[in-house]
Amino acid sequence: MSSPASIALSAGFGALIAFSGEPLVFRSVEVSGLVDRSPDRQLRQEQISFDPDRASVVEIFTAAVSPIPRVGESFEDENGLFHRIRIVKPIEGFKLRCICEVSE
Numbered sequence: 001m002s003s004p005a006s007i008a009l010s011a012g013f014g015a016l017i018a019f020s021g022e023p024l025v026f027r028s029v030e031v032s033g034l035v036d037r038s039p040d041r042q043l044r045q046e047q048i049s050f051d052p053d054r055a056s057v058v059e060i061f062t063a064a065v066s067p068i069p070r071v072g073e074s075f076e077d078e079n080g081l082f083h084r085i086r087i088v089k090p091i092e093g094f095k096l097r098c099i100c101e102v103s104e
Contacts, residue, residue: 002093010094010098013061024058024083025076026065033060035077048086050101055074056083058098062090069098 001012004062021032039057048055054082058075060079062068075098083100 001103006092006094009092011058012096013032017061023078024060024061026069026073029065031060031064033058033064034073035083039099047097050086054102056100056102057090058085058100060098062094062096065096068096071090075100 017032017034021034023030024033024035025031036057036059039055040052068090069085071085071088073085075085077083082103083098084103085098085100087099089097089099
């Protein structure tokens, strides 16, 4: 059973995706997600082994994909850029945070 706080966080994340989300293609399926293209704050907490200038953080609902994304898979954004997953973290049980390396 979900706590009231978890339900509120999930609803807020849903509203954020509805307002500011962007279409991403993952495994040939379009999903809505949030893309942070300058994730300085999140990257300071991670041990990444690639250029931080080529980093992004993609957040999606866990229920949007099955099975959950794996390291090495990619999201493609509407600009044709690929966000290759380097780290996957479940957050609060309803969303996934993927630390990615961006390439064309």
